[in-house]
Amino acid sequence: MAETARRTESRYGNRPTMKDVAARAGVGLKTVSRVVNGEPGVTPDTERRVQEAIEALGFRRNDSARVLRKGRTASIGLVLEDLADPFYGPLSRAVEEVARAHGALLINGSSAEDPEREQELVLALCARRVDGLVVIPAGDDHRYLEPEMKAGVATVFVDRPAGQIDADVVLSDSFGGARDGVAHLIAHGHRRIGFIGDMPRIHTAAERLRGYRTAMEDAGIPVEDAWMSLGVTDPQRVRRAAETMLSGPSPVTAVFAGNNRVTVTVVRVISERARPVALVGFDDIELADLLRPGVTVVAQDAAQLGRTAADRLFRQLDGSLLAPERIELPTRLITRGSGELPPSA
Amino acid sequence: MAETARRTESRYGNRPTMKDVAARAGVGLKTVSRVVNGEPGVTPDTERRVQEAIEALGFRRNDSARVLRKGRTASIGLVLEDLADPFYGPLSRAVEEVARAHGALLINGSSAEDPEREQELVLALCARRVDGLVVIPAGDDHRYLEPEMKAGVATVFVDRPAGQIDADVVLSDSFGGARDGVAHLIAHGHRRIGFIGDMPRIHTAAERLRGYRTAMEDAGIPVEDAWMSLGVTDPQRVRRAAETMLSGPSPVTAVFAGNNRVTVTVVRVISERARPVALVGFDDIELADLLRPGVTVVAQDAAQLGRTAADRLFRQLDGSLLAPERIELPTRLITRGSGELPPSA
DNA sequence: TAGAGCCTGGACAACGTTGTCAGATGCGAG
DNA sequence: CTCGCATCTGACAACGTTGTCCAGGCTCTA
Structure with a gap:
């Protein structure tokens, strides 16, 4: 009753927390946490009561708080030149698929080929503590990333190598x-x-x-x-x-x-x-x-470029300390006629 | 000295906090916060000392903690069908541009036309407390979004209307x-x-x-x-x-x-x-x-669809309580020859 | 039936930031 | 010389979650 009133009267944007759920279910805060995270050590009966309270209040875990506590955000950043370019769509999608397979979300940004905007984006992503970065560089000096990489942000460059720093890069030949x-x-x-x-x-x-x-x-x-x-x-x-x-x-x-x-x-x-x-x-x-x-x-x-880069990124995240590597993917000549025309005149 | 040692010895992933910066600069925690956020009331001399400490430690504000405190994440989610589809690239880019103009980042996800995956993505975005959602629906029942919308998550559907709920939608005719x-x-x-x-x-x-x-x-x-x-x-x-x-x-x-x-x-x-x-x-x-x-x-x-939807989203976020609206954009017939061929046989 | 051991649940601190508020400092005026 | 005011600074709580640790109740055995 009381809780319901609180919800109803609450100002726009107020959301129930684990505390609210706990109060309604008549259990402790940590028990709710356990249920939400599927941790063991909760009797079926208690679990049911908690689930009901969650349902009734429309509770959804606040991942910001979770991140703050756990350190990992389960998200990676992708900075590319222009999402509207047909070359980058498949690349982005491929990165997303790999991220998804690792339970991570993808934050996307377009640099519009502007080095300053690239840096701005990358640093904004770092401030959100993305676990890793896939960057298609616009600028040619990436020393600004050094503290971030040292602090543990996995980083892979794609399509073009990083400038002034030693980092993984995946390229086409x-x-x-x-x-x-x-x-x-x-x-x-x-x-x-x-x-x-x-x-x-x-x-x-x-x-x-x-x-x-x-x-x-x-x-x-x-x-x-x-x-x-x-x-x-x-x-x-x-x-x-x-x-x-x-x-x-x-x-x-x-x-x-x-x-x-x-x-x-x-x-x-x-x-x-x-x-x-x-x-x-x-x-x-x-x-x-x-x-x-x-x-x-x-x-x-393009998709293979993205896949390769993302794979490499998660290998970095899986803990192995790898020496920066340069991976070059082969290109393929596809003959369709225009390249086989003889010289005229 | 002590701080430097701490940084050097620290395990992978340890990052300096405002506390570290404050200690190094010999000021209080809040003063660092003030400098970082450009708040007034700091003497130029103090500010300089703090800036130097920030520089030296490679400090970057942790936005997760900031979000936890402030409530807004300055990020919006976009759920579409397939980023690799040339139709969605420009749409996504347009949404990104509007978000950027409002200082927000864009989190992108592809549903692959799978309703379950759409819901999974949307709820993951809500757990991260995105301020708003632009959704190109895959499913036809979006009642699962009701608690979220009630809790203040701005929501706009694009390209196809929402199912079973009343929400903003931007469509082509x-x-x-x-x-x-x-x-x-x-x-x-x-x-x-x-x-x-x-x-x-x-x-x-x-x-x-x-x-x-x-x-x-x-x-x-x-x-x-x-x-x-x-x-x-x-x-x-x-x-x-x-x-x-x-x-x-x-x-x-x-x-x-x-x-x-x-x-x-x-x-x-x-x-x-x-x-x-x-x-x-x-x-x-x-x-x-x-x-x-x-x-x-x-x-x-496609770009106009994205722009319109994002504009609408931020208008919702700017506080005005708007009745859900259905916006329909006109299409344009472009004649190039194939449609003007006469019937043959 | 008492003690050992296991299982469940909860109190509490911590994550890094920001808002509140009060204390310290310096300056000018009476 | 002292008081008052304005300016600058810092201590502290709070945001919502998770990890640690301990208490209480239960079962099982001797």
Whole structure:
């Protein structure tokens, strides 16, 4: 009775606690705790009374208090660049699945490729005492994480390595993938090949550029500056860059696109041109097989990246002190037509 | 000195607290709290000493304890079906942006369209005392949320309404969109039109089916059972369903696809056929404009759904007691070619 | 029937933070 | 020189949970 009144009269936001449950069930506080956590040492009769009280009051354990007491939050943080990017959806989902298998929840944040925002997010997650962090770095200096890692926050970087600190990282073989993709174009007779990619301060972008250069060099083809466009990602500028290389005095006959967004725009530009242009893109894109010609890509497995990173994270959490490791996953060239076009003109 | 030793010798996971900072700076506990929270009433000199101690120890405030004291967690939960689905990426991102603007973090979970898993996730989020919930329901009975909502957890449903309870919901106009899409096909001369969609227990699927039926009825066209395929989503079965309706004794000349995944598979099937088949899909898909013919779709704005829901959530949190509302966002027919093909045969 | 041992239940402290309140300090005015 | 006031600081309780430990009641055996 009294308890019911208390609930009813209580201000918005007041919730019953174990104490309330205990009072209503006529037992001690700790007994309620035992029932809630399925600990042994409670007679069936007592347990029933407690369960009824829980039901009646709509009690739900306050995990904040629990965390405070126990030290572990059973949650991990994932900081990525943009959840809306189709590359990160599967990655995030894969991390979530692994977390779920370990009974942990996932807190998600997008850095929008802004180093400051990355740091802000990471530190906010640390303040909540996430057990671990999976980070797709935006910045190139992660020394701010050192105290956190020392304090026991498991940390794994994905897609790009950490800057200035020694930490686990899971990568795709950007260099090898790009090199093979460009070599593929060369094997089909191209010599004037363009490269459009992101800012070289982004590790993957730099590696892919290096792969491009290496493939060209291996084939003994000198690269002209006009064939390369770096730091360009927004559709409008990619479009301009592509059109420029396709028009100049020595126009390219093939393009290597440095990521999925660039690929999409280049496909658009090429489809508007009369003369066919060969194309290989880094990252697979949906429906690539249905375009005419199909888009040849260097595919990386985003889900596998996420899974691998999360596995590694929980291995850290399971206590083994592991030396930081660099895990590189292979890429896969998927030929669909656009990369096999011969040079024209 | 003593503190340093304590830190160094401390077991894995030990972190400095405000008490440690206070001891090192030679001030009281509360003074540290004041500095950390930027409260007034601390002399610049004291503040500097405290800041130095914080720096030296690598102190970071424990938000779990803070939450326990203050009651608000500054985090909201988002339960959706599958983060890897391109429809949910932008939605999730939009919710995150709004949360960020309110200083809150986002905890994400995928229900995988399993009602039990949805409930499990939601209750886990409530146990963490998230301030609010954005839920894309998998189940059709949400009475389990009643005690939580009563206790002050702001709740908004998205994409599908809640079951058995009265709550805010933000929807796309599935019915109207589907009806218009089908009417568009009818206007282009089709009479035998197929429908492939998800299980009718999913609200959006049911609404889209209703839209299809209504459009057909409005045009005075009797619908044959063989034209409809319900509860089919995995690519293989969609493929079989599509092939069946395109082959039978009275084959359809056009297909309305109930969601993005179905649309993609149907595009595949159609592209393999000699005879052209008209197609309108619900949900936009990337590169739809580059296919030949381009794919005509009924587009909904996932980001806008997320933004609207999150806005509503924070309005609830800002204290105003609002009567539950149903907000319906319009859809947009985007014609690209596939929906304007005339009937053939 | 008394003592040993087991089982159940509860009192209490602790986790790290913030709100309350009162004490200390310094300064100016009478 | 002393009082009063404003400013700064710190002791203490509280948030809701879990771990420790002890008390009381029971059963079983000698």
